[in-house]
Amino acid sequence: MKTLFMLLLFCHVASTVRHSLKYFLSATSGVPNLPEFVGFAMVNEVLAGYCDSNSKIVEPKQNWVRDFMKDNPKHMEWYTQMCFSNQHYFRADIDDLKQRLNQTGGAHILQSMDGCEWDDETGEVIGFHQYGYDGEDFIAMDMQTLTWTAPKQQAFITKLRWDADKARSEYNKNVHIHTCPDWLKKYLHYGRSFLQRTVSCHATGFYPDRAMMYWRKDGEEHHEDVDYGEILPNHDGSFQISVDLILSSVAPEDWRRYDCVFHLSGVEDHIVTKLDKAKIRTNWVSPSEFPAGVVTGVVALLLLLVLCITGLFIWRRNNNGFRPANTE
Structure with a gap:
């Protein structure tokens, strides 16, 4: 038959169960043909926004992000302020690390990844905030104990300093456990037709x-x-x-x-x-x-046309932590 x-x-x-909002920041020293500072945001692993020390502007990378920023101008103001204030902080941090580690020359890169993951089925929120230096794990925050973990001996001084700053720890917890998922839900609402x-x-x-x-x-x-x-x-x-x-x-x-x-x-x-x-x-x-x-x-x-976004990702992370950055 x-x-x-x-x-x-x-x-x-x-319908995707787990969603993410991640921020990547990088500062470089001694790396030619690369901005000294780069920052970008990703929603569900899709590039949403970008800024660097050369262009000096915060640039939305998706149409739905532009729509959101147009409807929420204070968000654009916040991102602009954070992008350029972090340029100075990261520049100072990398100079401090070079001096502490007695590094007088060569190429060096300080990188951070922070943000949150949200499970839209269970409501679970996972916050994270971590740093890498020269392609290796440097220091990471434990959101449960509000203390910092230093896998490298060179980061122990930083750990002691940051552990003692209780106000900073509480601020980080509030940002990554409460503010971050709230923002993520808003971004998902605007970008739902593209992100999924x-x-x-x-x-x-x-x-x-x-x-x-x-x-x-x-x-x-x-x-x-x-x-x-x-x-x-x-x-x-x-x-x-x-x-x-x-x-x-x-x-x-x-x-x-x-x-x-x-x-x-x-x-x-x-x-x-x-x-x-x-x-x-x-x-x-x-x-x-x-x-x-x-x-x-x-x-x-x-078939639905998918917008192709290409950019410079100078920080990548796998399950084992940081790996050397691509500076080409």
Whole structure:
């Protein structure tokens, strides 16, 4: 028995459980062709705003950020003030570190990451505030004990000084546990249509219920930023399945590297649909062009343009802490 089969690729807004607001600040010394100070903000790992000591302006990097700043001018004033006051603080800190560590020359970089994560399902908030120097962990705040952790002996003097400043510790806790998630929720409201974009590959009307669907990148099965759905029954006895790909971090020019693959058990060939902007169309295909047992009704691509933002990220962090910064 032949089965009517429909394969759809469409965009929708997905519900992400954990969200983040992160601020990255960097000061450099002895690094040519690079601003002495760089700061940027990221919402859900998407670049939201940027400033540096050369341009001397705070620049929103997304349309929804511009809309938010227009509606909330005090936020722009705060970011402008913080960006340029931190330039002086970081400049003084890096000079102090060089003197304390007896570093008279060479290239050096002081970096910080602070912000919060918020779980929109449980309400849990995790705050963080940490520093790195020359590509290694330097000092980090424990939000539970309101004390600083110094993995390097060179940071112990700083730890003692900052631990003694109780007002600073309480301020940090309030900012990262209360203010940060409040701001994050406001940003998510303005940016929800962009920050949570996904492409969903959906197959329906197939039988039996033994099938696989997955995303590939450059011909290899791709699991990062992919949400796999279960095989669900339809009212007519056939089945459906979906698999979502988060597009927020995928540049439009990279879409052609991705495709969606559907494989029905017992059928040798796979059905592959390219995620390629140049091939967005409705494509009616003769049943003879598809595997036996499958009659294709329609393949439709409804793709949403994703804004590609490129910038200079001179601070990156993995699960093991800081790693050397790219100064090229």
